[in-house]
Amino acid sequence: MDGVTATGVRADARIVARADGRGGTALPVLDSDGPLALRRTRADGARAKVMLVGAMSGPLGGDRFSLTASVAEGARLHIGSAAATLALPGQTKDEARYDVRLDVADGAELHWLPEQLISARGSDLKVTTRAELAAGARLVLREEQVLGRAGEEPGRLTSRLTVRVAGRTVLDQELASGPGAPGGWDGPAVLAGHRAVGQLVVVRPEFAEHPVEARPLGECAALIPLAGPAVLVSAVAPDALRLRRLLDEAIAPFNGT
Template identity: 70%
Template sequence: MSLRATARIVAAADGSLPVLRSDGPFALRRTRSTDAYTRVTVVGAMSAPLGGDELDLEARAEDGARLAVGTAAATVALPGRTPGPAHYRVRLSVGADAALRWLPEPLVSARGSDLRARTTVELAAGARLVLREEQVLGRYGEEPGTLRSRLTVTLAGRPLLDQELAYGPGAPGGWDGPAVLAGHRAVGQLLLVAPEFEAKPAEAALLGEYAAVTPLAGPAALVSAVAADALGLRRTLDEAQSALVPF
């Protein structure tokens, strides 16, 4: 039997969490913070996503709020008894003069799984965002499942980024070729949005051999990277975040 679940987080400017609603595999916990951010950790309460699951995770930082969200462990997409793909939808909203740091652990596409991951972000004018996505194609020594991932971001009602990626069986040919992954099994991106980029845009640059910074048509920058494994990918994205985040 497939699972349907929706979890919600709402953070207010005074540091409170008016909404913290756990559901299904998403156990939401407020965790200690050492800075101005209200921190929430998503703890996996059961194995998910499995084939046929419909999972939604929503977070909103209201005007003036500072919210940081992470996960306690990697998310592993697995095959299930129900035919058809699993759907994992993340919806993020950041109000005026608010900031959101969305920094989950990697998503692992296990052999035999079929996952459709969709992240939608709506940013008000003046909002700040740090968003990291990491995908590991297969566990150690195994081939990956099928993974289709889309990230759509709007800023003040205008499109900022709309990107779709596909890997594994059934994906368009060439996904593992020299022009895409070139045999690497970890792929990720770091999206940075901040008003500070209006006065001083990020510069296009290579980060080592397998990562690059791309300034976007807006106060934003995108870091794209591939690596042999999750550890190498995280190291690259962490270095980029330390160097580029202006707030």
């Protein structure tokens, strides 16, 4: 952390995972930074597990957070978080930023399964998540946004998710919500009053030859094969609990990777 400045906190956390040569995964780099505290937890077989622990609340207005995870050939890594991330208003009127960059090499696997991002009233956060995968990489990625705490108006949240496989973009989606977002965000084409929205992406090389069939999961969620070796579950729900249930059910057939 470069420290706390007049405009906010800057924190850059970094994780590197490598095959340890004995069938497990080593973490030669596990750099926490300020509010982004990383803890290694008990491995799950060959898969190393890292927990993102919020050491202080945030991101607040003006903060700049980034998290980079690189999973090298043959390594398997699971990243979760201990609690939801809460975007809050800061001292400054500047927007906060949170950039997540995930790189997964051939034969490597990453599970990026953080808890929800909650956009509290008066906050202004821009999140980007960019996953860069080699042709033979595997990924399970979940992102969930909750617009406002219980009964609260949401803050402004812009979130862009980009997934690239072998240099080709297979998914690029941005959602803007809250006060100041382009019109219609809460209307019938975008969220229609739902306060929880989520995406779950599974990338596997074998989907290239055995594509998954599309499946609607009611009018508010769908399992969708993307233009590439990947599937997406996209869902909106009234609240975080029901969103998680929808995503969990949709992903069940792909568990045990």
